[in-house]
Amino acid sequence: MKDGDVLQRDKKDRRAVLIAGPTASGKSALALAIAARSGGVIVNADSMQVYEVLRILTARPGPEDIEKAPHRLYGHVDPATPYSTGRWLEDLQGVIDDPAIDGRPLIFTGGTGLYFRALEQGLSPMPAIPVEIRERWRTRMADDGPEALHEILRARDAAAAAAIPPPDGQRIVRALEVLEASGMSITTLQAQAGKGLIRSWKVARYLVMPDRKDVYANIEKRLDAMVDQGVLEEVAALRARQLDPALPAMKAIGVREFSAVLEGRMTMDVAIGQAKTATRRYAKRQITWFRNQLGEDWRKVGSEFAEKDFI
Structure with a gap:
Protein backbone atom coordinates (compact mmCIF):
# COMPACT_ATOMS: atom_id res chain seq x y z
CA MET A 1 0.00 0.00 0.00
CA LYS A 2 1.37 3.40 -0.96
CA ASP A 3 1.75 6.29 1.49
CA GLY A 4 -0.91 8.25 -0.38
CA ASP A 5 -3.38 5.37 0.09
CA VAL A 6 -2.69 5.26 3.80
CA LEU A 7 -3.24 9.01 4.13
CA GLN A 8 -6.49 9.00 2.16
CA ARG A 9 -8.69 6.83 4.31
CA ASP A 10 -11.85 8.11 6.02
CA LYS A 11 -12.35 11.37 7.89
CA LYS A 12 -11.61 10.02 11.33
CA ASP A 13 -8.07 9.31 10.10
CA ARG A 14 -7.63 12.68 8.38
CA ARG A 15 -4.08 13.95 8.34
CA ALA A 16 -2.67 17.46 8.55
CA VAL A 17 0.90 18.58 7.99
CA LEU A 18 1.85 21.97 9.44
CA ILE A 19 4.85 23.75 7.94
CA ALA A 20 5.74 27.05 9.59
CA GLY A 21 8.76 29.29 9.23
CA PRO A 22 10.00 32.74 8.26
CA THR A 23 9.68 34.18 4.80
CA ALA A 24 12.11 32.80 2.18
CA SER A 25 12.98 29.78 4.33
CA GLY A 26 11.95 27.06 1.87
CA LYS A 27 8.51 26.21 3.27
CA SER A 28 6.84 26.02 -0.13
CA ALA A 29 9.43 23.59 -1.49
CA LEU A 30 8.89 21.29 1.48
CA ALA A 31 5.10 21.53 1.11
CA LEU A 32 5.32 20.59 -2.58
CA ALA A 33 7.59 17.62 -1.81
CA ILE A 34 5.17 16.32 0.83
CA ALA A 35 2.15 16.93 -1.42
CA ALA A 36 3.77 14.98 -4.26
CA ARG A 37 4.49 12.04 -1.95
CA SER A 38 1.16 11.99 -0.12
CA GLY A 39 -1.38 13.28 -2.63
CA GLY A 40 -2.02 16.18 -0.28
CA VAL A 41 -3.60 19.60 -0.78
CA ILE A 42 -1.53 22.67 0.11
CA VAL A 43 -3.41 25.27 2.18
CA ASN A 44 -2.17 28.82 2.65
CA ALA A 45 -1.38 29.92 6.20
CA ASP A 46 0.05 33.34 5.35
CA SER A 47 -2.02 36.47 5.95
CA MET A 48 -0.61 38.36 2.95
CA GLN A 49 -0.80 35.59 0.36
CA VAL A 50 -4.60 35.61 0.61
CA TYR A 51 -4.86 38.82 -1.47
CA GLU A 52 -5.63 38.42 -5.15
CA VAL A 53 -3.51 41.28 -6.56
CA LEU A 54 -0.25 40.62 -4.73
CA ARG A 55 1.04 37.41 -6.31
CA ILE A 56 4.59 38.62 -7.01
CA LEU A 57 5.04 40.87 -4.01
CA THR A 58 3.98 38.20 -1.51
CA ALA A 59 5.76 35.34 -3.36
CA ARG A 60 2.56 33.39 -3.86
CA PRO A 61 2.88 29.99 -5.60
CA GLY A 62 3.12 30.36 -9.36
CA PRO A 63 1.42 28.38 -12.15
CA GLU A 64 4.11 25.68 -12.15
CA ASP A 65 3.62 25.03 -8.43
CA ILE A 66 -0.16 24.91 -8.79
CA GLU A 67 0.19 22.33 -11.53
CA LYS A 68 2.16 20.05 -9.20
CA ALA A 69 -0.40 20.04 -6.37
CA PRO A 70 -3.80 21.56 -5.53
CA HIS A 71 -3.55 24.85 -3.62
CA ARG A 72 -6.29 26.46 -1.51
CA LEU A 73 -6.84 29.90 0.08
CA TYR A 74 -4.28 31.68 -2.09
CA GLY A 75 -5.23 34.97 -3.74
CA HIS A 76 -8.94 34.57 -2.99
CA VAL A 77 -9.52 37.83 -1.08
CA ASP A 78 -10.13 41.29 -2.55
CA PRO A 79 -7.49 43.72 -1.17
CA ALA A 80 -10.30 46.07 -0.12
CA THR A 81 -11.29 43.48 2.50
CA PRO A 82 -9.78 43.74 6.01
CA TYR A 83 -9.23 39.99 6.26
CA SER A 84 -8.85 38.43 9.71
CA THR A 85 -7.86 35.18 11.36
CA GLY A 86 -11.53 34.52 12.02
CA ARG A 87 -12.34 34.87 8.34
CA TRP A 88 -9.47 32.54 7.48
CA LEU A 89 -10.90 29.88 9.79
CA GLU A 90 -14.33 30.29 8.17
CA ASP A 91 -12.82 29.87 4.71
CA LEU A 92 -10.77 26.93 5.93
CA GLN A 93 -13.90 25.14 7.12
CA GLY A 94 -15.12 25.26 3.53
CA VAL A 95 -11.88 23.63 2.38
CA ILE A 96 -12.18 20.89 4.99
CA ASP A 97 -15.77 20.21 3.95
CA ASP A 98 -15.01 20.19 0.21
CA PRO A 99 -16.00 16.72 -1.07
CA ALA A 100 -13.57 17.05 -3.99
CA ILE A 101 -10.62 16.69 -1.61
CA ASP A 102 -12.29 14.60 1.07
CA GLY A 103 -9.81 12.31 2.79
CA ARG A 104 -6.69 13.90 1.35
CA PRO A 105 -4.12 15.27 3.80
CA LEU A 106 -4.08 19.05 4.14
CA ILE A 107 -0.63 20.61 4.13
CA PHE A 108 -0.69 24.02 5.83
CA THR A 109 2.24 26.26 5.03
CA GLY A 110 2.93 29.90 5.79
CA GLY A 111 4.53 32.42 8.07
CA THR A 112 1.56 33.70 10.08
CA GLY A 113 1.92 32.21 13.53
CA LEU A 114 -1.57 33.25 14.65
CA TYR A 115 -3.10 31.16 11.86
CA PHE A 116 -1.35 28.04 13.12
CA ARG A 117 -2.37 28.79 16.70
CA ALA A 118 -6.01 29.31 15.71
CA LEU A 119 -5.94 26.18 13.57
CA GLU A 120 -5.02 24.00 16.53
CA GLN A 121 -6.49 25.93 19.46
CA GLY A 122 -9.37 27.93 18.00
CA LEU A 123 -10.07 31.61 18.45
CA SER A 124 -10.69 33.50 21.65
CA PRO A 125 -14.24 34.81 22.21
CA MET A 126 -13.91 38.40 21.03
CA PRO A 127 -16.78 40.90 21.31
CA ALA A 128 -18.54 42.48 18.37
CA ILE A 129 -17.16 46.00 17.89
CA PRO A 130 -19.78 48.73 17.33
CA ALA A 191 -6.47 33.25 27.00
CA GLN A 192 -10.00 31.87 26.59
CA ALA A 193 -9.32 30.04 23.35
CA GLY A 194 -11.92 27.88 21.63
CA LYS A 195 -11.48 24.55 19.89
CA GLY A 196 -9.23 24.01 16.89
CA LEU A 197 -10.49 22.68 13.57
CA ILE A 198 -8.02 19.78 13.43
CA ARG A 199 -7.98 18.73 17.08
CA SER A 200 -8.99 15.13 16.28
CA TRP A 201 -6.67 14.75 13.28
CA LYS A 202 -3.28 13.12 13.04
CA VAL A 203 -0.87 16.03 12.81
CA ALA A 204 2.79 16.34 11.82
CA ARG A 205 4.47 19.67 12.56
CA TYR A 206 7.60 21.09 10.91
CA LEU A 207 9.33 24.36 11.66
CA VAL A 208 11.58 25.30 8.73
CA MET A 209 14.42 27.26 10.30
CA PRO A 210 17.57 27.50 8.13
CA ASP A 211 20.60 29.54 9.12
CA ARG A 212 19.65 33.19 9.17
CA LYS A 213 22.28 34.02 6.55
CA ASP A 214 20.57 31.59 4.16
CA VAL A 215 17.19 33.21 4.77
CA TYR A 216 18.67 36.64 4.11
CA ALA A 217 20.37 35.41 0.93
CA ASN A 218 17.05 34.03 -0.32
CA ILE A 219 15.39 37.36 0.44
CA GLU A 220 18.02 39.14 -1.65
CA LYS A 221 17.43 36.82 -4.62
CA ARG A 222 13.66 37.06 -4.33
CA LEU A 223 13.56 40.85 -4.29
CA ASP A 224 16.01 41.11 -7.18
CA ALA A 225 13.82 38.81 -9.29
CA MET A 226 10.59 40.71 -8.60
CA VAL A 227 11.35 43.55 -11.02
CA ASP A 228 11.62 41.24 -14.03
CA GLN A 229 8.51 39.40 -12.86
CA GLY A 230 6.44 42.60 -13.04
CA VAL A 231 6.20 43.86 -9.48
CA LEU A 232 5.86 47.51 -10.55
CA GLU A 233 2.83 46.68 -12.66
CA GLU A 234 1.36 44.74 -9.76
CA VAL A 235 1.79 47.62 -7.32
CA ALA A 236 0.39 50.05 -9.93
CA ALA A 237 -2.72 47.86 -10.24
CA LEU A 238 -3.14 47.89 -6.46
CA ARG A 239 -2.69 51.67 -6.27
CA ALA A 240 -5.27 52.17 -9.01
CA ARG A 241 -7.87 50.82 -6.61
CA GLN A 242 -7.32 53.92 -4.39
CA LEU A 243 -7.77 51.86 -1.24
CA ASP A 244 -7.55 52.99 2.37
CA PRO A 245 -3.83 52.94 3.26
CA ALA A 246 -4.76 51.41 6.63
CA LEU A 247 -5.93 48.17 4.98
CA PRO A 248 -3.62 45.18 5.58
CA ALA A 249 -3.01 44.62 1.85
CA MET A 250 -1.69 48.17 1.53
CA LYS A 251 0.86 47.46 4.25
CA ALA A 252 2.48 44.54 2.46
CA ILE A 253 6.25 44.96 2.36
CA GLY A 254 7.19 46.59 -0.94
CA VAL A 255 3.96 48.49 -1.56
CA ARG A 256 5.34 51.67 -0.02
CA GLU A 257 8.78 51.30 -1.60
CA PHE A 258 7.64 50.49 -5.14
CA SER A 259 4.91 53.13 -4.92
CA ALA A 260 7.67 55.66 -4.38
CA VAL A 261 9.32 54.47 -7.61
CA LEU A 262 6.07 54.88 -9.52
CA GLU A 263 5.71 58.40 -8.13
CA GLY A 264 9.29 59.32 -9.07
CA ARG A 265 10.32 59.83 -5.47
CA MET A 266 12.78 56.94 -5.32
CA THR A 267 15.05 55.04 -7.67
CA MET A 268 14.49 51.35 -8.23
CA ASP A 269 17.82 50.45 -6.60
CA VAL A 270 16.93 52.35 -3.45
CA ALA A 271 13.42 50.87 -3.36
CA ILE A 272 14.73 47.33 -3.68
CA GLY A 273 17.32 48.00 -0.97
CA GLN A 274 14.70 49.32 1.43
CA ALA A 275 12.34 46.45 0.67
CA LYS A 276 15.15 43.98 1.36
CA THR A 277 15.86 45.63 4.70
CA ALA A 278 12.17 45.59 5.67
CA THR A 279 11.85 41.94 4.67
CA ARG A 280 14.93 40.94 6.68
CA ARG A 281 13.49 42.67 9.73
CA TYR A 282 10.18 40.91 9.20
CA ALA A 283 11.94 37.54 8.91
CA LYS A 284 13.82 38.25 12.14
CA ARG A 285 10.53 38.96 13.95
CA GLN A 286 9.05 35.74 12.57
CA ILE A 287 12.06 33.72 13.69
CA THR A 288 11.76 35.14 17.22
CA TRP A 289 8.02 34.44 17.36
CA PHE A 290 8.31 30.85 16.16
CA ARG A 291 11.17 30.07 18.53
CA ASN A 292 9.28 31.44 21.51
CA GLN A 293 5.74 30.32 20.69
CA LEU A 294 5.95 26.87 19.10
CA GLY A 295 6.39 23.88 21.38
CA GLU A 296 8.60 20.82 21.41
CA ASP A 297 6.16 18.91 19.18
CA TRP A 298 7.37 21.00 16.22
CA ARG A 299 10.28 19.33 14.43
CA LYS A 300 12.92 21.84 13.35
CA VAL A 301 14.37 21.36 9.88
CA GLY A 302 16.87 23.32 7.81
CA SER A 303 16.84 24.37 4.19
CA GLU A 304 18.12 20.94 3.09
CA PHE A 305 15.75 18.03 3.46
CA ALA A 306 15.11 14.59 2.01
CA GLU A 307 11.57 13.68 1.01
CA LYS A 308 11.84 10.26 2.67
CA ASP A 309 12.25 11.97 6.05
CA PHE A 310 8.74 13.44 6.04
CA ILE A 311 5.42 11.78 6.88
Missing part, protein backbone atom coordinates in the same frame (compact mmCIF):
# COMPACT_ATOMS: atom_id res chain seq x y z
CA VAL A 131 -19.18 50.74 14.18
CA GLU A 132 -18.78 54.01 16.06
CA ILE A 133 -16.02 52.58 18.27
CA ARG A 134 -14.19 51.07 15.31
CA GLU A 135 -14.35 54.29 13.29
CA ARG A 136 -13.27 56.45 16.21
CA TRP A 137 -10.09 54.47 16.87
CA ARG A 138 -9.24 54.17 13.20
CA THR A 139 -9.56 57.92 12.85
CA ARG A 140 -7.35 58.44 15.88
CA MET A 141 -4.77 56.10 14.35
CA ALA A 142 -4.79 58.02 11.07
CA ASP A 143 -4.50 61.38 12.87
CA ASP A 144 -2.12 60.58 15.74
CA GLY A 145 -0.15 57.51 14.65
CA PRO A 146 0.59 54.20 16.39
CA GLU A 147 3.05 55.48 18.99
CA ALA A 148 0.52 57.92 20.44
CA LEU A 149 -2.17 55.23 20.59
CA HIS A 150 0.29 52.82 22.16
CA GLU A 151 0.73 55.30 25.01
CA ILE A 152 -3.05 55.40 25.46
CA LEU A 153 -3.16 51.62 25.49
CA ARG A 154 -0.32 51.45 28.00
CA ALA A 155 -2.23 53.73 30.36
CA ARG A 156 -5.45 51.74 30.04
CA ASP A 157 -4.25 48.17 29.50
CA ALA A 158 -0.62 47.67 30.45
CA ALA A 159 -0.67 43.92 29.75
CA ALA A 160 -1.85 44.41 26.16
CA ALA A 161 0.61 47.25 25.58
CA ALA A 162 3.49 45.08 26.78
CA ALA A 163 2.55 42.40 24.23
CA ILE A 164 2.19 44.74 21.24
CA PRO A 165 5.11 46.66 19.70
CA PRO A 166 4.50 50.44 19.45
CA PRO A 167 4.68 50.47 15.60
CA ASP A 168 1.98 47.79 15.21
CA GLY A 169 -0.98 50.09 14.64
CA GLN A 170 -3.43 47.40 13.58
CA ARG A 171 -3.04 45.38 16.78
CA ILE A 172 -3.05 48.51 18.95
CA VAL A 173 -6.34 49.65 17.46
CA ARG A 174 -7.77 46.17 17.91
CA ALA A 175 -6.79 46.10 21.60
CA LEU A 176 -8.35 49.52 22.22
CA GLU A 177 -11.53 48.53 20.38
CA VAL A 178 -11.90 45.34 22.41
CA LEU A 179 -11.21 47.13 25.69
CA GLU A 180 -13.83 49.80 25.01
CA ALA A 181 -16.44 47.40 23.66
CA SER A 182 -16.12 44.74 26.38
CA GLY A 183 -14.38 46.37 29.32
CA MET A 184 -11.90 43.46 29.23
CA SER A 185 -8.28 43.27 28.18
CA ILE A 186 -7.68 41.57 24.87
CA THR A 187 -5.02 39.46 26.63
CA THR A 188 -7.68 38.08 28.99
CA LEU A 189 -9.96 37.16 26.12
CA GLN A 190 -7.13 35.63 24.13
